[in-house]
Amino acid sequence: xxxILRIGHRKKRDKRITTHLALSARAFQASNIIIAGEEDLxxxxxxxxxTAEWGGDFQISMIPYDDWKPFVIQWKSExxxxxxxxxxxxxxxxFENSNDFKMLIxxxxxxxxxxxxxxxxKVPRKVFELAKWNIAIGNQPHSEVSALAVFLDHLNPxxxxxxxxxxxxxxxxxxxxxxxYKDENYEE
Amino acid sequence: xxxILRIGHRKKRDKRITTHLALSARAFQASNIIIAGEEDLxxxxxxxxxTAEWGGDFQISMIPYDDWKPFVIQWKSExxxxxxxxxxxxxxxxFENSNDFKMLIxxxxxxxxxxxxxxxxKVPRKVFELAKWNIAIGNQPHSEVSALAVFLDHLNPxxxxxxxxxxxxxxxxxxxxxxxYKDENYEE
Numbered sequence: 384x385x386x387i388l389r390i391g392h393r394k395k396r397d398k399r400i401t402t403h404l405a406l407s408a409r410a411f412q413a414s415n416i417i418i419a420g421e422e423d424l425x426x427x428x429x430x431x432x433x434t435a436e437w438g439g440d441f442q443i444s445m446i447p448y449d450d451w452k453p454f455v456i457q458w459k460s461e462x463x464x465x466x467x468x469x470x471x472x473x474x475x476x477x478f479e480n481s482n483d484f485k486m487l488i489x490x491x492x493x494x495x496x497x498x499x500x501x502x503x504x505k506v507p508r509k510v511f512e513l514a515k516w517n518i519a520i521g522n523q524p525h526s527e528v529s530a531l532a533v534f535l536d537h538l539n540p541x542x543x544x545x546x547x548x549x550x551x552x553x554x555x556x557x558x559x560x561x562x563x564y565k566d567e568n569y570e571e
Numbered sequence: 572x573x574x575i576l577r578i579g580h581r582k583k584r585d586k587r588i589t590t591h592l593a594l595s596a597r598a599f600q601a602s603n604i605i606i607a608g609e610e611d612l613x614x615x616x617x618x619x620x621x622t623a624e625w626g627g628d629f630q631i632s633m634i635p636y637d638d639w640k641p642f643v644i645q646w647k648s649e650x651x652x653x654x655x656x657x658x659x660x661x662x663x664x665x666f667e668n669s670n671d672f673k674m675l676i677x678x679x680x681x682x683x684x685x686x687x688x689x690x691x692x693k694v695p696r697k698v699f700e701l702a703k704w705n706i707a708i709g710n711q712p713h714s715e716v717s718a719l720a721v722f723l724d725h726l727n728p729x730x731x732x733x734x735x736x737x738x739x740x741x742x743x744x745x746x747x748x749x750x751x752y753k754d755e756n757y758e759e
Contacts, residue, residue: 400587403714410713433712473746476732508749517748520720521731522741524621525598526591529720532713536721543709544664553710558661560705561696 384496385413385538387531390451390510391503392420403528404501405430405443411535412542413499415442419451438550455513458498465514467500468530472517479537483516487538494539501527572684573601573726575719578639578698579691580608591716592689593618593631599723600730601687603630607639626738643701646686653702655688656718660705667725671704675726682727689715 387408392401401418408416409430418426422445430443446454458465464487478484489495500510511517520530535542555562575596580589589606596604597618606614610633618631634642646653652675666672677683688698699705708718723730743750 396587399584400591403588403591403716406711406713407717410709410711410717437711467748469748471742471749472744474732474744477744478746511748514748516746518746519742519744521598522744523594523598523625523735525594526716526720528591528714528716529595529598532708532717533720533724536724544662547711554659554707556660556662556665556707556710558666558704558706560655560657560699560702561659 385494385535386496386498387413387416388451388454388498388500389416389418389420389502389527390500390506391448392418392423392426392445394421394423394426397503398423398426400528402426402429404531406433407528407532408535409434409439409441410543411532412539412545413441413535415444417454418443418445419454420445420448422447436550436552438547438553440548452509455498455500455510459513463496463498465498465500465516466534467502467506467510467514467517468520468527468534469502469506469511469517470519470522470524471511472519474522475518475520475534475537478516478518499531499534501531503527573682573723574684574686575601575604576639576642576686576688577604577606577608577690577715578688578694579636580606580611580614580633582609582611582614585691586611586614588691588716590614590617592719594621595716595720596723597622597627597629598731599720600727600733601629601723603632605642606631606633607642608633608636610635624738624740626735626741628736640697643686643688643698647701651684651686653686653688653704654722655690655694655698655702655705656708656715656722657690657694657699657705658707658710658712659699660707662710663706663708663722663725666704666706687719687722689719691715
């Protein structure tokens, strides 16, 4: 189970970035995303609609901004792992070659419970402290959307090839593009 | 040389997504991005500022929306390769195991000239036709930002570890986060 915590969401300004973040989390097999910021039912609805159409059981929930801290502290007290993605963190390739990275995968070749924190522009200092590992998907200014996707892809290289159960819509992959299967129950 | 062509940019609505796209292109060692859409000098300036501070020689340019087509046709006539990233394309893992993928890397272990097209929500049918390969970074709805980053990461797994020359600012990677080196010439 991989849980994503997005710290910061301003309904107007961040709608599209947070949507891209949630869609990427889902596409790369995270199980849920928690968004700490302004409540945004429309965003939540649009992600749930994608899940209803394209399958799987990805969950999205929202908490007030300030609740990120008790949430992370609770997670930590349960001794589950916490990774914070930041351009200031340790280089991904260094982390990948460490024993810590291997320990994220358990004996059954499955991922242990893991919280991945992605911030916006200004991340509270406390996040760096509470995370067990601060990891950089490159130490250059980039995007939390690409950082999350690349990290999840490295964590589980089969994520992209995993099917989503109960899909009403499904792409038929094609080098020429645009072939789609729609379930008989699917209504446009 | 990897060139990114972003088809579609609305100055107000797409500012942040296109910014994230350009930053990801740069962070993953593309050499330039061309944005076909509304002219947006502020966007261009903010990316150039990042390059001036953080190094390298990433280029950003803009063309009117309709010019995407002659640009791609010209590229095609010069017999350079074109990849279009789309959730409707061929699965990445299938493409990666093909000879076509290997041919993107030349005898000197360098990338051949390559155009990577990323669209927004509605991509003209013609883009699918003009591209040599339509490739999906997962056949689920996701984000062009994450698709581009993951594709560039697969294309050049060392991209993230490559230094940017002439940087005035540089992160000192740390598992505890936030250590930065600033050149003596750098002014906040």
